[in-house]
Structure formats: C-alpha cells, structure tokens
Amino acid sequence: MYDIIVIGAGAAGMTAALYSARANKKVLILEQETIGGQIATSPLVENYPGFMKISGVEFSNNLFDQIIELGVDFELEKVINIEDLKDKKIVTTEYNTYESKTIIIATGSKHRSLGIDNEERLIGKGISYCVLCDGAFFKGKDVAIVGGGNTAVVSAIYLSEIVNKIYIVQMLDKLTAEEKLIEKINNIKNIEYIFNSKVDKLNGDTSLESITVGNRTINVDGVFVLIGLIPQNETFKNIIKLDKYGYIDADEECKTNIDGIFVAGDCRTKNIRQLTTASSDGTIAAINACNYIDSI
Numbered sequence: 001m002y003d004i005i006v007i008g009a010g011a012a013g014m015t016a017a018l019y020s021a022r023a024n025k026k027v028l029i030l031e032q033e034t035i036g037g038q039i040a041t042s043p044l045v046e047n048y049p050g051f052m053k054i055s056g057v058e059f060s061n062n063l064f065d066q067i068i069e070l071g072v073d074f075e076l077e078k079v080i081n082i083e084d085l086k087d088k089k090i091v092t093t094e095y096n097t098y099e100s101k102t103i104i105i106a107t108g109s110k111h112r113s114l115g116i117d118n119e120e121r122l123i124g125k126g127i128s129y130c131v132l133c134d135g136a137f138f139k140g141k142d143v144a145i146v147g148g149g150n151t152a153v154v155s156a157i158y159l160s161e162i163v164n165k166i167y168i169v170q171m172l173d174k175l176t177a178e179e180k181l182i183e184k185i186n187n188i189k190n191i192e193y194i195f196n197s198k199v200d201k202l203n204g205d206t207s208l209e210s211i212t213v214g215n216r217t218i219n220v221d222g223v224f225v226l227i228g229l230i231p232q233n234e235t236f237k238n239i240i241k242l243d244k245y246g247y248i249d250a251d252e253e254c255k256t257n258i259d260g261i262f263v264a265g266d267c268r269t270k271n272i273r274q275l276t277t278a279s280s281d282g283t284i285a286a287i288n289a290c291n292y293i294d295s296i
Ligand SMILES: Cc1cc2nc3c(=O)[nH]c(=O)nc-3n(C[C@H](O)[C@H](O)[C@H](O)COP(=O)(O)OP(=O)(O)OC[C@H]3O[C@@H](n4cnc5c(N)ncnc54)[C@H](O)[C@@H]3O)c2cc1C
Pocket: 007, 008, 009, 010, 011, 012, 013, 030, 031, 032, 033, 034, 035, 036, 037, 038, 039, 041, 042, 044, 045, 046, 047, 048, 077, 078, 079, 080, 106, 107, 108, 109, 110, 111, 123, 128, 129, 130, 132, 133, 134, 232, 235, 264, 265, 266, 267, 273, 274, 275, 276, 278
C-alpha cells in the first residue's frame, strides 16, 4: 500500500511528490499523458523564481528527475476512478488498481481553444492562453484578445500598458465582465472592440502574422485566447465536492470534503493559476497529507 498517490504529473503533482518523498513517504505518481502538464507546452518560462529563462520541457524534466531520484514510483496511466474506504483509498487506472492511505489530486485544467486551423501549430509562436505568462513577449506590438469575460478584460487592462494596440474580438454584442472592470477598461484608449464576431482564421507560416475576422484581415503578432478553462475533474465528481465551474472546492489547506484526499494546482478553486501557485499548492497538500498519515 502506498502512503500517497498523486494524480497528475504537472508542476503541482510533481511538487507534491517531491515534498512527500522527502518526508520518507512511499509515493506513486500517475500521469495520463506526458510529464510536466501544461507547462511542458510552453517554449519559454521567465517568471519562475530562480530561473531567468527556462523552457517548459526543461523545467518539467528537471522536476521529474528530482522526484525519481528521491524514489517516487511513476506510471503512465490514466486514473478512471477513486474510492474512499475510510481506512484506505482505492485508485483505479485503465490498467491497474492501487491502494493508498491518501490521495493528492493534481489533474490541472485545459484551456478552451478556438478549434481552428493553425491554432495548435502556432502555440508559442503568437498564440497564447495566458497574458501573465506571455504578455511581456509582445511589448510595443499589436495583439488580439479573444473573449469578453472577466479574464479577457483583466488581461486587456494588464496588456494595455505593455503592447501598442489590442483588438478585443467578442462573440456577443458586449463585454460580459463585472461592471467595475468594464468601467476601468472604458478609460483605456489603445483598445478596439470587434463585437458580434469570431476569429475565422489564424494566418502565418513560422509565426502568427494576422487574423481574419469576417471580411477583415488584421495584422497582429499575438492572439490571446481567453474563452475559459476546463478543469480535469470529471473522474472525481461522484465523491469530491466541485464548485459550479467544476473546480475542486478546497480551502487554503488544500483539503477536499473527503478526509485523506487533498487537491493541488489548477484543478482547485482559486483566483491565480500559475506555476508558482501550483508548486505552492503541491507543497501544502503534501505536508497536510503527511500530517494526516502520521495522525491515523
Ligand atoms: C502554453 C502555456 C504557457 C504557460 N506559461 C506559463 C508561464 O510562463 N508561467 C507560469 O507561471 N505559468 C504558465 N502557464 C500556466 C501553468 O502552466 C499552470 O498554471 C501550471 O502548469 C498548472 O500546473 P498543474 O500541475 O496544476 O496542472 P497541469 O499542468 O494541468 O497538470 C495536470 C496533469 O494531470 C494530468 N491528468 C489529468 N487528468 C488525469 C487523470 N485522470 N489521470 C492521470 N493524469 C491526469 C494531466 O495530463 C497533466 O499532465 C502556462 C500555461 C500554458 C498552457
């Protein structure tokens, strides 16, 4: 039986495994796709403390080497069910069943994408899903934001001081962000709104050069797609309490509604989803899981 099973080998899950292993716990980490999670798709990270520049893949590989060196077991298996039998938890994957004293869910989230040609190919070459992560790469340039909710508007306010001009492309006839944010964005001069519209095409060979919106071609170096996130929590909804958006409801202690099941990273209810906050959650969840094991 494992002490701790971590589900998801992103920044949160691997940090949780790191702290758990260093506390001499027997740890298994289960990952459905590739190590690193979302950050493994980013060519450049410039805001993780201690690193001037690091690629997402190098960051993920370093963290992975660190946990394997500490004796963490790793399996490339998708978790399809978890069960709480009070004295132990059962984790079922597509291939195996594992027993553990505790579980840390760190399954992250996925950005809703536009679902049009060239989007995937141009990620990191003009297409981004995170202004805090990539905004600085577009200093003095023209960019577009797709979306009109809180995230899009907050991001536009932040970006307006960095870039030359922002086009906000919104499907509806108005912004749907909170009134206070709309008041703020209305005072910003370098934003042009394109309502009742969607991005039809992303144009560019090696990097993004322009977008097509209806019959208009707009030259931009970047497009930020901010049309929502999809938390990867479907598997747990039968026993774990989710908020109305599907995120796992947990307090700052990263405890879920079930004793001995913890949550870390982008899959939990919170305001800021970044590498630093994912690592922070991983730390907190691991320490609390260790304390729980020591108390039973
Ligand atoms: C393109 C891009 C660039 C970014 N750049 C930055 C940046 O520069 N700086 C910054 O701070 N943040 C950045 N972010 C945000 C940052 O990557 C995330 O906030 C952080 O990686 C979240 O980590 P996580 O471990 O919570 O989740 P994730 O990274 O989403 O990892 C979750 C993992 O769980 C796995 N998983 C899900 N369900 C299951 C299951 N059922 N069974 C097994 N495994 C499962 C997933 O495959 C995934 O590997 C960026 C995000 C993207 C997409």
